[in-house]
Amino acid sequence: AEQIATSASSYDKIEEFLSYQPTILEEELLILLEEKIIKFKPNLVAITIPFPGNLFAALRCSQYIKQHYSKIKIAFGGGYCNTELRSLTDTRIFNQIDFITLDDGESPLLRIIQFLNKEIKIDKLERTFVLENNKVVYKNALPNTIFHHKDLPAPNYKDLIQNKYLSFLDVMNPMHRLWSDGKWNKLTVSHGCYWKQCTFCDVTLDYVGNYQITTARKLVDKIKKIVAQTGTTGFHFVDEAAPPKILKALAELLIAEKIFITWWTNIRFEKTFDEELCQLLAKSGCIAVTGGLEVASDRLLKKIKKGVDIAQVAKVTHNFSKFGIMTHAYLMYGFPTQTEQETIDSLEIVRQLFENDCIQSAFWHQFTTTIHSPIGKNPSDFDIEIIGPKFEGFAQNDLYHVDKKGAEHHIYKEGLNLALHNYLNGIGFELSMQDWFNFKVPKTTHNPNYIVKQLL
Numbered sequence: 001a002e003q004i005a006t007s008a009s010s011y012d013k014i015e016e017f018l019s020y021q022p023t024i025l026e027e028e029l030l031i032l033l034e035e036k037i038i039k040f041k042p043n044l045v046a047i048t049i050p051f052p053g054n055l056f057a058a059l060r061c062s063q064y065i066k067q068h069y070s071k072i073k074i075a076f077g078g079g080y081c082n083t084e085l086r087s088l089t090d091t092r093i094f095n096q097i098d099f100i101t102l103d104d105g106e107s108p109l110l111r112i113i114q115f116l117n118k119e120i121k122i123d124k125l126e127r128t129f130v131l132e133n134n135k136v137v138y139k140n141a142l143p144n145t146i147f148h149h150k151d152l153p154a155p156n157y158k159d160l161i162q163n164k165y166l167s168f169l170d171v172m173n174p175m176h177r178l179w180s181d182g183k184w185n186k187l188t189v190s191h192g193c194y195w196k197q198c199t200f201c202d203v204t205l206d207y208v209g210n211y212q213i214t215t216a217r218k219l220v221d222k223i224k225k226i227v228a229q230t231g232t233t234g235f236h237f238v239d240e241a242a243p244p245k246i247l248k249a250l251a252e253l254l255i256a257e258k259i260f261i262t263w264w265t266n267i268r269f270e271k272t273f274d275e276e277l278c279q280l281l282a283k284s285g286c287i288a289v290t291g292g293l294e295v296a297s298d299r300l301l302k303k304i305k306k307g308v309d310i311a312q313v314a315k316v317t318h319n320f321s322k323f324g325i326m327t328h329a330y331l332m333y334g335f336p337t338q339t340e341q342e343t344i345d346s347l348e349i350v351r352q353l354f355e356n357d358c359i360q361s362a363f364w365h366q367f368t369t370t371i372h373s374p375i376g377k378n379p380s381d382f383d384i385e386i387i388g389p390k391f392e393g394f395a396q397n398d399l400y401h402v403d404k405k406g407a408e409h410h411i412y413k414e415g416l417n418l419a420l421h422n423y424l425n426g427i428g429f430e431l432s433m434q435d436w437f438n439f440k441v442p443k444t445t446h447n448p449n450y451i452v453k454q455l456l
């Protein structure tokens with residue numbers, strides 16, 4: 001499913017696969033769907049599609065509903081639609097569904113319900129694609145209805161079956177294990193990212209660029225409500241980058257009110273996270289943080305506009321680790337103009353961060369240009385050339401590029417992953433960079449005590 005929907009600039013392949021008989025797994029899914037339809041008798045089904053891999057299953061469900069319950073209306077929304085379907089012109093997806101909403105779902109969904117109840121005309125829909133006269137039309141009545149993050153109620157998890165989540169304990173990466181180990185109550189501390197500057201990130205889109213904050217009081221009230229509803233005290237704050245100031249206020253209030261929860265979140269490795277704050281966060285129940293180190297190169301961190309340097313990342317991650325907070329770094333290779341030497345030096349920094357117990361988990365991603373990022377918008381500023389894919393009316397997000405100044409990035413994937421796999425298991429620190437690659441690579445230019453010196 002992921003392959004069919006990834007970089008699907010054309011709808012052709014998706015339509016072809018939808019014409020095949022459902023697989024055994026899909027049949028099981030459709031049996032569950034049928035049970036729900038009989039139980040709830042909906043007249044609107046809204047499906048969230050967070051990632052490309054979720055699209056096909058959502059379409060299978062829609063196809064089934066349209067075939068067997070043609071009166072039920074179907075709406076799609078979520079991260080995949082928000083990033084990939086903004087330029088939609090292909091009408092064929094509307095054979096399976098009726099609405100596609102963009103960005104925050106509250107007001108589009110409210111308007112769709114009002115429209116279906118005949119309370120408003122179709123032109124009053126907000127941020128919603130519909131099919132009109134056999135054309136895809138974007139309806140967006142202005143001004144939009146704004147539901148500010150601070151005014152949103154606690155998410156309602158009443159109908160989730162709490163005890164049926166699988167625990168993937170055999171996953172090797174510690175952070176991915178935490179992610180998949182049973183069920184976490186999901187909550188957002190803030191909407192969007194307070195930094196919104198990284199040049200590879202979707203900063204032009206609402207989910208990153210539209211930063212909205214709430215108060216610690218409101219967060220704690222939501223936490224209490226969710227604990228009472230679910231009976232579980234584990235929280236994953238699903239922020240793009242949780243702001244340190246509000247995390248501090250939240251931790252103080254949790255401690256003051258003796259609310260005992262376990263929580264983890266995504267942050268930026270910024271200097272506000274000093275020893276004192278990390279200790280406070282740990283005391284309030286913080287067990288893990290994830291953050292972007294991206295390319296461990298000060299030259300490239302500047303180009304990324306990450307707002308951190310290696311020395312700062314070393315200190316901050318060490319502060320977290322000192323108080324037992326597991327720290328995971330998102331790593332990147334293949335950033336525009338990144339040289340072979342910088343890739344090797346970046347790996348050496350990662351080695352030292354593991355060796356000095358600054359981070360306990362990490363994951364390499366190869367850089368991809370996305371259309372909504374500053375790099376995708378101005379590729380020549382970053383010395384790359386966009387060469388595809390040709391847009392054919394459906395999804396548009398990942399772009400192909402040529403990086404004439406950079407190394408041949410893809411050849412490092414295996415070696416980087418092999419080294420990381422060893423470091424994750426606390427071994428291989430004594431091996432040289434060359435030992436991870438089956439072709440000749442340069443020696444690192446970093447002093448083996450580079451990170452130790454930053455921690456003094």
Ligand code: SF4
Nearest residue numbers: 193196197198201240
């Ligand atoms: S990469 Fe993270 S920190 Fe940077 S702008 Fe995006 S969400 Fe914010």
